[in-house]
Amino acid sequence: MTSTGLWNIAAERPDHVAVVDPDGREVSYRELATAADRYGRGFQALGLRPGDAVVVMLPNGVDLTSVYFGAFQTGLYVVMVNWHLVGAEVAYLISDSGAKAFVAHERFASVAADAAERSGVEARFAVGDVPGFAPLTSLGEGSSGRPDPRTAGSPMLYTSGTTGRPKGVRRPLTGADPDEVPPQATWFFGIFGLEPFDDHVHLCGSPMYHTAVLNFVANSVQLGHTAVLMDRWRPEEMLVLIERHRVTHSHMVPTQFHRLLELPAAVRARYDVSSLRVMIHGAAPCPPEVKRRMLDWWGPVVTEYYAATEGGGTAISATEWLAKPGSVGLPWPGSVVKVLDESGAELPAGEPGLVYMRMGASNFSYHKDPAKTSASRVGDLFTLGDIGYLDEDGYLFLRDRKSDLIISGGVNVYPAEIENELACHPKVADVAVFGVPNPDWGEEIKAVVQPAAGVTPDSSLTDELLAFAADRLAKFKIPRSVDYVEELPRDPNGKLYKRKLRDPYWAGRERAI
Secondary structure (H helix, E strand, O other): OOOOOOHHHHHHHOOOOOEOOOOEEEEEHHHHHHHHHHHHHHHHHHHOOOOOOOEOOOOOOHHHHHHHHHHHHHHOOOEEEEEOOOOOHHHHHHHOOOEEEEEEEEEHHHHHHHHHHOOOOEEEEOOOOOOOEEEEEHHOOOOOOOOOOOOOOOEEEEEOOOOOOOOOEEEOOOOOOOOOOOOOHHHHHOOOOOOOOOOEEEEOOOOOOOHHHHHHHHHHHOOOOOEEEOOOOOHHHHHHHHHHHOOEEEEEOHHHHHHHHHHHHHHHOOOOOOOOOOEEOOOOOOOOHHHHHHHHHHOOOOOEEOOOOOOOOOEEEEHHHHHHHOOOEOOOHHHHEEEEEEOOOOOOOOOOOOEEEEOOOOOEEEOHHHHHHHHHHEOOOOEEEEEEEEEEHHHHHOOOOHOEEEOOOOOEEEEHHHHHHHOOOEEEEEEEEEEEEEEEOOOEEEEEEEEOOOOOOOOHHHHHHHHHHOOOOOOOOOOOEOOOOOOOEEEEOOOEHHHHHHHHHHHOOOOOO
């Protein structure tokens, strides 16, 4: 049996395809390992040692994958940059992480150059032309052999920073051999029935600066699965790639499901998706109607999970979900999930409270923020601020984010429930619901809708949507008003920046939550 691990596979099956670049170029395990070795030697030649950090601002592709594995095998923390950020924000990540090297792409040249100057980082490398940056091809050039020493590094991922600055999640380095695949990687893929090799092909359609997306690509490569990378996700192109490469699994978000379902039926029927074995989704709530339609189309391959950069989570198969619609599943093996009240006491089945988790004996801290680390914990459990409940069988159901909870006239209203219903209306492309000030009730319910293509946002549409909601929701849950925008502010992974929509309504006021 072939060994797992990038470098082991490169030695035993050197010509096996590791990565398919967005331009269609197939890169073998030998080629990927050779590039990772060169970059690893290059980082060491710069004086970087285990525990140091490198910031990476690259689009999906072979360059990003090679740099990641080069840094990983030399014990570095790899900070992946959301390339939608501006220079000051990227400079903060460089400075906060203490990065000693910065790798960027010419597509983001102006932001990268600004961030480098603001942060003062000296070692700068670029794919393409970025003023003040050396070519990435020069990193490790002229040297040979494996980096020395070699020890496993780690991603250092930053939380989304919905309040204040983003915080880096920094885990202690393990000192493990980078040639050995961590047992938790095999275990995690095993949750979804993904075994090493087995002719698996992973399709990556979201930016690899996201925690789960990076992990799925890295784990796929480590377990001998070919990783097909998309630069920018487009629904029909995804179907093309599924058919062309006989894709078996992917990591998706509900927004992508919605856009796939918007394709004409004839287009959806044109492509062979019979190779799919498990299509895993998370990161954002999925309206039940959208999920049912995906199951009708793709069959029982759509699996959902709920997890955090910080560790721990739940999962639910398609079959389980049909029996427990709306649930995000049972805790992973080794994961603890509890629902606690504000005092930290455990709540009984069916009663909503804050969801707390722990993954085995795993530990973490928010980099340079002990106060946030402490505030998120009760004992050895941590919370992301999500509200949910466990049913009598131990399945977790999420209600909403604590920060999004609407308290109107003393009654708790969960926006996600309202969003899930309005999203079913054929004239709604996307929707956000939140509380806005009301002098009598404290808050009233506001819906902000992105109309479907060709739909006019006017008072008649508002009347239609509110009547639609009235058939599905209790009166106290129906929005008092509806506003319209051309497009809701979501990141490429589907996460809604609700605060950007809500804050203008609260200008000069302070929410109780």
